[in-house]
Amino acid sequence: MISDKMRKAVEGGSQIRAMFKAGKEMAAKFGEDNVYDFSLGNPYTPAPKEFADSIRKCLDEYENNSGFLHGYTDNEGYEDVRQAIADNLNSRFGSSYAARNIAMTVGAASGLNAILKTILNPGEEVIVLCPYFTEYRNYIANYDGVLKEVKCDEYILPDMEDLSAKITPKTKAVIVNTPNNPSGVIYADATMKALAKVLNDKQKEYGTDIYLISDEPYRELVYDGAVNPFVPDYYDNTIICYSFSKSLSIPGERMGYLAMSDKVSDIDMMIAAVSVAIRILGPVNAPSLIQRAVAGCLDAKTDVTYYDGNRKLLYDALTSYGFECIKPQGAFYLMVKAPIDEAEFVKKASSEYHILVVGTGSFGAPGYVRIAYCVSRERIERSLPSFKALAESCGLS
Amino acid sequence: MISDKMRKAVEGGSQIRAMFKAGKEMAAKFGEDNVYDFSLGNPYTPAPKEFADSIRKCLDEYENNSGFLHGYTDNEGYEDVRQAIADNLNSRFGSSYAARNIAMTVGAASGLNAILKTILNPGEEVIVLCPYFTEYRNYIANYDGVLKEVKCDEYILPDMEDLSAKITPKTKAVIVNTPNNPSGVIYADATMKALAKVLNDKQKEYGTDIYLISDEPYRELVYDGAVNPFVPDYYDNTIICYSFSKSLSIPGERMGYLAMSDKVSDIDMMIAAVSVAIRILGPVNAPSLIQRAVAGCLDAKTDVTYYDGNRKLLYDALTSYGFECIKPQGAFYLMVKAPIDEAEFVKKASSEYHILVVGTGSFGAPGYVRIAYCVSRERIERSLPSFKALAESCGLS
Numbered sequence: 005m006i007s008d009k010m011r012k013a014v015e016g017g018s019q020i021r022a023m024f025k026a027g028k029e030m031a032a033k034f035g036e037d038n039v040y041d042f043s044l045g046n047p048y049t050p051a052p053k054e055f056a057d058s059i060r061k062c063l064d065e066y067e068n069n070s071g072f073l074h075g076y077t078d079n080e081g082y083e084d085v086r087q088a089i090a091d092n093l094n095s096r097f098g099s100s101y102a103a104r105n106i107a108m109t110v111g112a113a114s115g116l117n118a119i120l121k122t123i124l125n126p127g128e129e130v131i132v133l134c135p136y137f138t139e140y141r142n143y144i145a146n147y148d149g150v151l152k153e154v155k156c157d158e159y160i161l162p163d164m165e166d167l168s169a170k171i172t173p174k175t176k177a178v179i180v181n182t183p184n185n186p187s188g189v190i191y192a193d194a195t196m197k198a199l200a201k202v203l204n205d206k207q208k209e210y211g212t213d214i215y216l217i218s219d220e221p222y223r224e225l226v227y228d229g230a231v232n233p234f235v236p237d238y239y240d241n242t243i244i245c246y247s248f249s250k251s252l253s254i255p256g257e258r259m260g261y262l263a264m265s266d267k268v269s270d271i272d273m274m275i276a277a278v279s280v281a282i283r284i285l286g287p288v289n290a291p292s293l294i295q296r297a298v299a300g301c302l303d304a305k306t307d308v309t310y311y312d313g314n315r316k317l318l319y320d321a322l323t324s325y326g327f328e329c330i331k332p333q334g335a336f337y338l339m340v341k342a343p344i345d346e347a348e349f350v351k352k353a354s355s356e357y358h359i360l361v362v363g364t365g366s367f368g369a370p371g372y373v374r375i376a377y378c379v380s381r382e383r384i385e386r387s388l389p390s391f392k393a394l395a396e397s398c399g400l401s
Numbered sequence: 402m403i404s405d406k407m408r409k410a411v412e413g414g415s416q417i418r419a420m421f422k423a424g425k426e427m428a429a430k431f432g433e434d435n436v437y438d439f440s441l442g443n444p445y446t447p448a449p450k451e452f453a454d455s456i457r458k459c460l461d462e463y464e465n466n467s468g469f470l471h472g473y474t475d476n477e478g479y480e481d482v483r484q485a486i487a488d489n490l491n492s493r494f495g496s497s498y499a500a501r502n503i504a505m506t507v508g509a510a511s512g513l514n515a516i517l518k519t520i521l522n523p524g525e526e527v528i529v530l531c532p533y534f535t536e537y538r539n540y541i542a543n544y545d546g547v548l549k550e551v552k553c554d555e556y557i558l559p560d561m562e563d564l565s566a567k568i569t570p571k572t573k574a575v576i577v578n579t580p581n582n583p584s585g586v587i588y589a590d591a592t593m594k595a596l597a598k599v600l601n602d603k604q605k606e607y608g609t610d611i612y613l614i615s616d617e618p619y620r621e622l623v624y625d626g627a628v629n630p631f632v633p634d635y636y637d638n639t640i641i642c643y644s645f646s647k648s649l650s651i652p653g654e655r656m657g658y659l660a661m662s663d664k665v666s667d668i669d670m671m672i673a674a675v676s677v678a679i680r681i682l683g684p685v686n687a688p689s690l691i692q693r694a695v696a697g698c699l700d701a702k703t704d705v706t707y708y709d710g711n712r713k714l715l716y717d718a719l720t721s722y723g724f725e726c727i728k729p730q731g732a733f734y735l736m737v738k739a740p741i742d743e744a745e746f747v748k749k750a751s752s753e754y755h756i757l758v759v760g761t762g763s764f765g766a767p768g769y770v771r772i773a774y775c776v777s778r779e780r781i782e783r784s785l786p787s788f789k790a791l792a793e794s795c796g797l798s
Contacts, residue, residue, distance in 0.1 A: 005520070005610050005666065005667055006520055006674045008522055010520075010677065010678065013674070013677050014677055047472065059690075063457065073653075074650065074651040074652070075650075076652045077653055110688075111685060114682075115683075116683065118683070122407050128404075139680075143681065146682065252471075253471060253472075254471040254689075255471070256690070257689055257690060270402055273403055273411065276411045277403045284410065284539035285514060285682060285683065286506075286513065286682065286684070287507055287510070288507075288508060288511075290655075291653065291655050291688045292655075294690070
């Protein structure tokens with residue numbers, strides 16, 4: 005007999021993962037060319053050549069007995085790898101990280117789990133800003149935290165009055181995610197300043213620490229010259245949760261890091277506790293070869309212009325068919341307003357048009373669907389007639 | 402402010418990890434040749450050449466556009482990798498696993514966390530058999546489970562009467578670990594039969610499911626032709642928790658799997674829940690390249706004879722100095738009776754003789770220390786005069 009909590013989690017399921025599986029089943033049934041799966045953020049563009057080269061270099065050094073490659077590392081990662089990441093951040097953002105401020109994690113998801121385990125007592129609150137990555141719900145529940153949603157304004161940015169109202173003495177953290185999944189929106193300078201002001205005021209009012217967890221898997225995926233805010237510049241109590249999944253197109257490799265500056269409250273204890281959390285939650289350390297491999301190509305990137313092309317093609321086509329879309333400034337998701345009931349729309353798209361998208365009700369944004377356009381250009385091109393027919397069937401054009 | 406639980410965990414610390422760090426600091430101070438670190442099970446022997454070759458093959462295929470390598474896999478892993486592991490187990494042990502019965506995990510530690518998250522309601526009990534890997538304590542606490550120790554007999558094997566007495570209607574699982582960390586003992590056929598009988602009787606008595614979690618990172622490390630039991634042959638409700646860390650000497654790569662046969666209670670729900678647990682705990686999936694790499698060399702092994710040589714050298718020397726040792730039949734640990742108070746002995750060995758070992762009080766076996774002999778032969782040879790002097794200073798010879 006499995007636990008009550010897990011039984012509910014299984015029955016609730018992940019819409020995204022269920023779609024991913026359904027997509028594979030539909031592809032087997034109808035042929036891959038006749039199914040348009042936009043459900044999962046599984047990047048289409050290949051990892052840059054530098055990544056494979058970096059792995060090969062590590063293997064060669066190891067075989068020449070000049071490298072330590074597959075052994076346990078410190079729980080927080082190789083020191084030289086953490087130093088390389090600190091240096092890279094410092095040179096790009098003018099920050100002052102040292103190796104000790106970086107902890108390598110098994111992707112951003114493990115980073116989020118490690119930091120939430122580190123800070124949360126049961127019943128303490130974590131604020132998420134709608135729309136938000138639906139998995140935050142599970143990560144917070146893992147540590148018996150209470151998720152509180154802050155609604156968004158008409159620009160799909162956090163409503164500051166609502167944020168202020170939702171913070172209580174039990175608020176331990178706020179999660180910010182820019183570029184945003186599912187909206188693709190980037191938080192502007194003014195938004196970040198307003199957000200920081202609310203948090204600083206509330207810390208003062210309650211005499212508490214409110215950590216700002218900046219979930220940044222899409223940091224390098226920005227378009228039209230947009231500038232994504234460097235969150236620690238706005239708020240001292242910021243913990244960055246980064247992943248190489250999207251920048252290097254290696255989500256399966258599970259590599260990311262936490263960056264906690266010396267300005268973070270209780271920083272020495274925090275660093276020590278994160279290291280313990282990484283160990284006891286099961287990861288022990290982030291995969292050792294891949295740690296070295298990413299450190300060897302920190303400036304490499306997958307082909308972001310490819311996603312930009314997808315973005316334009318899809319946004320222009322869908323708006324021309326009459327869909328109301330939120331124009332993405334980053335990441336690789338497009339939020340589209342469901343012209344009929346969200347669940348009905350998702351079902352109709354899937355069953356009648358073989359278009360797999362995810363409703364954003366579980367992202368705290370009911371009435372929309374999320375299209376992950378990190379797919380081949382061809383898939384988008386092939387899907388357009390079906391999107392057009394779908395629009396028509398919903399009375400849009 | 403970090404959470405109360407984590408503050409305690411940090412203050413409690415991991416003796417093993419602390420030793421590992423202290424060893425590196427001492428090596429920097431006194432020179433690597435003058436410090437004898439036996440604290441951590443970080444294998445010395447290199448990964449077999451087949452492993453690097455397998456990685457290179459994966460990279461080549463990927464670059465020829467014929468492989469899918471760095472993307473998300475299903476949460477439970479690539480289907481072909483799971484099938485390969487099932488086939489390998491079936492051919493070696495006559496089992497009947499299918500791909501669906503295998504779930505790839507970020508090492509055994511993540512496997513244990515995934516299964517404990519899957520089965521435990523708060524307050525339910527997990528039985529560990531002394532001596533046991535001290536980290537079980539943390540893994541069980543992660544899900545608010547209650548750890549119950551079963552004492553061992555004079556052969557360092559579980560006391561079946563005590564086991565029977567400790568099982569209650571709240572007992573959800575028993576963790577078995579053979580070859581054992583820290584003792585190196587292998588559970589004999591008779592022991593496994595007796596263990597299974599107790600569990601089956603208690604399942605019947607209470608009408609409950611008691612899962613036997615078989616933690617098997619040392620399965621391939623056996624000496625003198627010893628045969629390690631294949632645990633599912635003895636007890637239907639067995640879940641294997643395997644790791645390639647030691648068999649391939651790749652502990653830093655974090656690769657393992659859970660194997661749950663169709664005979665396990667509630668198996669369909671279990672398989673679904675484990676997949677969810679792997680996702681929401683943060684791993685999402687086991688590292689994708691390394692999944693493929695191990696599948697490409699499932700029969701490869703690191704040089705086990707090297708550890709056997711270490712074992713003999715150390716066991717013979719230490720017993721000749723007057724130390725009382727438990728002769729290991731597998732794994733790469735040697736349990737040595739502390740001739741003085743355990744903590745005093747650990748401190749004396751470290752401060753006076755630069756010998757770093759771990760006391761096994763936290764392994765449920767007070768009065769002993771654990772020597773991890775997965776080190777270079779040279780380190781053992783160099784350490785022997787210090788061990789001799791240590792023995793003398795404790796009045797042994």
